[in-house]
Amino acid sequence: MRYKLIISYDGTNYSGWQVQKNAPSIQSLIQNALQTVLRHPLNLTGSGRTDAGVHAKGQTAHFDTDIHFEPYRLRGSLNSLLPADIRIVDILPVAADFHARYSASGKVYHYHLHLDPISDPFTKLYCHQVFGSFDLEKLKKGAGYFIGTHDFISFANVKDEPQKDTTRTIKRLDIIEQKGGVRLEFEGNGFLYKMVRNITGLLLDIGAGRVQIEEIPQIFEARDRRKAGTAAPAQGLFLYEVKY
Amino acid sequence: MRYKLIISYDGTNYSGWQVQKNAPSIQSLIQNALQTVLRHPLNLTGSGRTDAGVHAKGQTAHFDTDIHFEPYRLRGSLNSLLPADIRIVDILPVAADFHARYSASGKVYHYHLHLDPISDPFTKLYCHQVFGSFDLEKLKKGAGYFIGTHDFISFANVKDEPQKDTTRTIKRLDIIEQKGGVRLEFEGNGFLYKMVRNITGLLLDIGAGRVQIEEIPQIFEARDRRKAGTAAPAQGLFLYEVKY
CATH class of the missing domain: 3.30.70.580 (Pseudouridine synthase I, catalytic domain, N-terminal subdomain)
Known part of the structure; x- marks a missing residue:
């Protein structure tokens, strides 16, 4: 069984x-x-x-x-x-042919951001604390660029193997307000290695004004992981659900 | 200043x-x-x-x-x-005559109980996990005995000094349901040393059936800390607010 x-x-x-x-x-x-x-x-x-x-x-x-x-x-x-x-x-x-990895139809990840300058002692291990001025509206606008079917190679820590398919579909990327900040809810048919943290890292750069929203299409086109900046820290990320 | x-x-x-x-x-x-x-x-x-x-x-x-x-x-x-x-x-x-301790008119403590048999990895340091069968209705009924003005000496880890006033008023002791369990909200004009954890410990004994509700008045009358059982663990307790 x-x-x-x-x-x-x-x-x-x-x-x-x-x-x-x-x-x-x-x-x-x-x-x-x-x-x-x-x-x-x-x-x-x-x-x-x-x-x-x-x-x-x-x-x-x-x-x-x-x-x-x-x-x-x-x-x-x-x-x-x-x-x-x-x-x-x-x-x-x-069923005997069920496979935890290959039968999965999608995954949901949550990334928690603490935007209040006073960090919370009780969630410090479960969110990323954002310091400095931050424009949440820019983050929300930037998130829209990632929804849909795209080649996410610029956001994947994978070796550039031409035979590997780096196209994925993000069904939704919702920004949900919660106590002290927001969580980013990513739902997609699959995610490349470090893709959620890399996208979140770029959205953090956009919210902080270090990268402009207009640069996002160029970063997709560059097909270069280095153009997308730094991955967001591990501690804010939750694998929330695996869908079958 | x-x-x-x-x-x-x-x-x-x-x-x-x-x-x-x-x-x-x-x-x-x-x-x-x-x-x-x-x-x-x-x-x-x-x-x-x-x-x-x-x-x-x-x-x-x-x-x-x-x-x-x-x-x-x-x-x-x-x-x-x-x-x-x-x-x-x-x-x-x-004001110059404000005193964090002596000006306080009351305090609010919260005690978090996790009643779901599957404990939560993310709140394990911030609640007490209850194992085994537990009757929440008995806990709620038992909590009613503590509301009001009483001599709480049986629930205080204090030396029995006759001159020390061990009468306190609990204005409310609300049992609020939350994800995975309940929290006990204690509001009173002041609390004796370990009083919240000692009352919670007895309520845990009542919910688990180790102590009967009818025994509560006898425990008050005994004026003996040992009659009230074991204090609930520290990790579930929060000093939520100090009122002035």
Whole structure:
């Protein structure tokens, strides 16, 4: 039987989702916990990696087992083995051909910006604090340039391999006001490596007046990661949902 | 001139508000930052202590200085010197006879309970996770016994000094539902040492069925701290507001 996990984690203390040499990864901790409880070797396949310091509300993964269990009991056993900053939210039986990565139809990421000059001690690990003057209207206007189907190669930390398709569709990029600032809600059919943080980084440059809105089309056309400036920090980013 | 500070802090990494030997306290860090910026010795007097691990959204304190400054500039200077988990929210000039502790007319504390069996990685340091079956209706009913003017000596970690007045008035104790659980909002004219955590601890025993609601009057009458059970953990408690 194949099962899907829905996982929430605070990425602050981890090297990221993926198994790394010499550093704890979230994937390895959950895979080890599953192996401990189910008592057989298995592979846990995630929907994709999240980088060091990036958080998740709805990461997904799948694994196979022939052991029979009640999902809520396995969830309890896993959560008692896992550190408190990694929680299994749900365990669901899925079809044998379900694949956490390849079956996904889309993803939703949230990026949290704190715009109030007084930062909040309770959310400092979960948002990016913006200092200095900032024009939120410019950020909103700039965000409109990213919606739709585009070649996002200028916003991807990928090697320029001509055979790799770097076209993606962003269905929505909503700027939602919340206490102390805003969150950027990205929904798309898929995202290139560091694409959300790179787009957010450019929008931060636009809000701060370091880059003009009119430059965005040129940055798309340049097909050069270096033109898009600095990625926004990991701590503001949440993988919110993986859609199937 | 006398000034009032309004202070927010994440108490996780501190020994509490008050200056302690051999452990960092929030009071000492702010007092040191003030002395660095204003360049003279001064005393920072808080509205009262908070224990190790207890948080604050609206702690208050006062200090005196003859140095002239723009409050928002001093706030910026202090926040740049202080660690990110302590933030000066506001600095206000007050009358010469204002006293952060003795002028206070009341305080509001919030205690956050997470009742969902799946704990939340993002609030684990800011609430108490309740495990096992729990009857929220019993907690609500039990809370009613604490509203009004009572001798709270059974709920205070104080030495039994007959001359000390242990009568306090709780104006409201509201149980507000929120994501994953509830928060208990205590508003009163003053609170004895550990009183909020001791009352919350008893309400947790009542919700879990370890203590019956009918026993509450006997616990008040016993005038014995040991009858009221275990204090609720520090991490769920916030000093929310000091009223003047």
